[in-house]
Amino acid sequence: MKSKHISNSPNDTVEIAKNFAKNxxxxxxxxxxxELGAGKTLFVKSVAKSLGCNDAVSSPTFTIMQTYSDGKFPLYHFDLYRIKNILELDNIGFFDYIEETGIKFIEWPEIILETITKISHIIITIKKLDKDKREIIIEENEGE
Ligand SMILES: Nc1ncnc2c1ncn2[C@@H]1O[C@H](COP(=O)(O)OP(=O)(O)OP(=O)(O)O)[C@@H](O)[C@H]1O
Ligand SMILES: [Mg+2]
Structure with missing residues (x-):
């Protein structure tokens, strides 16, 4: 399934994320x-909020992972921007988390794109069209 949304403001993105969270x-x-500043983090935070999460708990690797455990579901937010390879990712326990129950959001997922095709996943692509305008594409992918 694939859906396309236009956001004209940060608030629109919050609403799109809220609707996404319902499902x-x-x-x-x-x-x-x-790209940088597209609105990826805003999207994750909006989903977290609409699931009733309030406090993100930062791990020692807080720039890489934040955990929300006070909402409807556990939620893990990974930012792989600074991760250089799969080994480094494995060392922080990433692949253990992926197998756990909970919502897993992954920013800058480029280094795991090949690995992830094996499991079912959703890809959200946010394209900057203008200063405040974004195109948000949500696509569901079956695992192999
Ligand atoms: N329509 C919009 N949707 C989302 N964000 C918007 C929109 N218009 C403007 N913005 C602004 O763009 C910025 C998005 O920041 P955010 O941290 O969510 O981006 P990001 O994709 O996570 O960037 P990074 O790659 O640096 O982590 C915010 O300052 C937000 O206010
Ligand atoms: Mg971000």
């Missing part, structure tokens, strides 16, 4: 693609 079952893996 979550609790263990989805969701990849977020888009």
């Amino acid at each position: 979550l079952q609790g263990s989805e893996t969701i990849l977020l693609q888009g």
Whole structure:
């Protein structure tokens, strides 16, 4: 399934994220693609908020992973921007988290794109069209 949305403001993106959150079952893996400042983090935070999450707990690797455990589902937010390879990712326990129950959001997922094709996942692509305008494409992918 694929859907396309136009956002004209940060608030529109919050609304699109809220609607997206309504359909979550609790263990989805969701990849977020888009350039710096596209709105990936805003999208994740909006989903977290609409699931009733308030406090993100930062791990020692807080720039890489934040955990929300006070909402409807556990939610893990990964930012792989600074991760250089799969080994480094494995060392922070990434692949253990992926198998757990909980919503997994992954910003800058490029280094896991090949690995992730094996499991079912959702790809959200946010394209900057203008200063405040974004195109948001949500696509579901079956695992192999
Ligand atoms: N329509 C829009 N949707 C989302 N964000 C918008 C929109 N218009 C403007 N913005 C602004 O763009 C910025 C998006 O920041 P955000 O941190 O979510 O981006 P990001 O994709 O996570 O970037 P990074 O790759 O650096 O982590 C915010 O400052 C937000 O206010
Ligand atoms: Mg971000």
